[in-house]
Amino acid sequence: MPPIQDHPLRYSLANELHARPFPALKTPCRAVFLAIKKAKGAASRDKSLDLRHLTDLLDRYGAPHPQPGATHFQGAIGRHMLKWEQHTEFVTYTVFLEGLGERPYDAADFEVFPSEWLDDAPGVRVTSCLIRCEIRPEGDAISDPLDDWFVPESLAVSSVIDDEAVIAGDFRIDPAGHTRFAVFTRQGVGQRRVGRIVQRLTEIETYKAMSMLGFTRVKAISPRMGEIDSELTRLMEVMTQGEAPAEETLKALLAVSAELEALSAQTSFRLGATGAYEAIVEQRIDVLREERWDGRQTFREFMTRRYDPAMRTVKSAERRLGTMAERAMRAGDLLRTRVEVERSAQNQQLLESMNQRADMQLRLQKTVEGLSVVAISYYAVSLAAYLLYPLAEAVGLSRGMLTAGVVLPVVLAVWWMIRRIRIQMEKQGPTL
Template sequence: MHPQRQHLHNELHARPSIYFAEPAHVHHYAFLADAEEHAGLLASLSETTGLAFETERVQQIVTLDNAVLKWERHTEFSTLTLMVPKAPGGEPWPAPPAWLAQVVDACSATLINATLVLAEGGDTWRGSAEAYGFADPAGSQVGGGDATVWSDFRLGDDGVNRLLLLNAGLNAFRLGRMVRRLLEIETYRMMASLSLPLAKELALELQAYEVELGELSDRNAEQAEANPRPLLTALSQLSARLERSGSRSRQRFSATDAYARIVFTRIEELREARVGDCPRLGTFILRRFRPTVHYCAAIHQRQQRLAESAARLNDLLRTRAQVEIEEQNTSILNSLNERASIQLKIQKAVEGLSIIVISYYIFSLFKLGLESLKGLGVEVQPYLAAAVLTPLGGLIIGLLAWRIWRVKRH
């Protein structure tokens, strides 16, 4: 058996929902947390509840009296979900239990989402969503008409978003899954929206970069004969700033795209139908959420296109600089060829002069030798001396020329 088979197969059961029956309250909190902060969250939870949690797991469901608690560890955030059965005649929007409020307060600096779901039967319907404290609510029939969900998506004084679910035909399994979808829509919507402040900040930054790149492009077009090094230096600095900006935002924009896809999928899984004249939940959410996602994607694409434009201009400048370098190299090579040609001519002239000088020196030696013979009383006739010395001198000069040729050849 493959060593990963069991682990991969059990991914189907990795994140089960809390299955319950109405009436009930579901408190849900999401915290931005890395591994250390997640460990601190579990430590605080263990201290307040007195339970031990398995920190190596990614989720765990435990029972506290008549409530059910589930914690989950995600890539960038951690969630706490508590299901508490509603007491008959109890408040529709109660505060969380004291121990849970203590844990939330301890991690309030990283709290990204707080949602309270009231799940009731359809027979307890008060006649209107306004009776539950909603103003201008949005509502939808979900699950093929087996439940109705209402919310105005306004945060209360405690910073909690409230959802009302009226169950008409969902069993405990489907009710738990439906509530989980609603909570995931809110949590992933908030996580996807984290890049909106960054996108707005980058919009101003990219505008300045675009102006700077346009000026560099104009200088490149207008100063075709100028030295490209100053332009290359300025463009390299701009490219470095663009790369730093991209590395700072790339992960955030990628996460926004992934979270948004989950939100869109979860809204489709609701299988909504209109309730009266109210807008549907999905329509209400997407009316502002989709433009947020598109704006972040547009800023990311704008950033990428700007970096690509800077790279193209950089290639043009480098090509221009390379052409100039090649022209300089060609000029240097031509100059070297001219110098070599001149040196060759000088060398040939020196060789010729050397042969003439050596020849003159040899004939002078022969003349001196003949005069010495005459002093010794040996008379040598001129024609005889010419007949002997001329071939001999020619042979010596020929040997010298042949020797010089061999030296040059090697």
């Protein structure tokens, strides 16, 4: 019996769930992270350039290439391990180094990415991180190094994953241009668990930076949104008070609506992506299962105080833009209805005027018809008199009496003839 046929995408979809495994890290170690994004049009970029840039880095280390069309790669580059991922708008490079190095957060670690290779990147740096993982000292004596490595007023520290590790970071950019994070793990914590913690930290930093792009976009359009809002309010007042012709006001409203639609089209992707990135940041923090450590603020509290207000601003601007577009649309519909009513009234007046003119034409036509009867009768009587003059002497009548005698029959005959012609034309109706 032949096996049942599989869906063409069954295996590819199943493998997608396992395509990007977490790294396995042995503490102590370090991680160097870099996220690159094209400055404009990142979602529609030529993604083959990302893969070409990756292979250029691998060639510098003599490492094997990924599969054609790959969106993720993990392999050795020299003595280090590289993890590369391609996303909708950006690509990330994470290099894991063994040991702690001579100095904490040594900028020389970033030299794993050659400077000339960085210069050829198909985009700009969104964020970069230096992450230090070490064994948690006895008695949790880690406050002193934290105060040395981070800015105290911004420092966030949490106990995570059921107290298996302590994570710390201040989300600031150090003099070398990198964000710093520290991970202190208990002795015996699994390598994949350490890898998951490091991966979550890089994702929180990356998606935080990406979502803040929406905040900068909102700040850029906020002044113009305020101007449009004022113009829309003014037009609605004009519409209510009837200070200007309705058609002029409608034209101005349509211009405002068109500009609002253009703004919505220009910002819809960025605002939508910002909402998605914010949700990922929230989810990544949730899976860390934070607990307060030594009275310090947690990552969640840091985001609540610094990050969440920016995201609320983005959401508020998005709602405001949608509300303004709806207001302009409703006002345009009302004003369009008003214009149509006014035009209907004008058309009614025009029809009444046409009816009056038609009535006048009918009366004039009847008057002309009467005059036509008189004129035709005059000429007909004259012609009839000339025909009957020879008979006047035979019957003993004068010419005047004979002419007077034919006037009435001729007038009646002419009137009847013209009336028949008019009735016949009315029956036939108008002709094109």
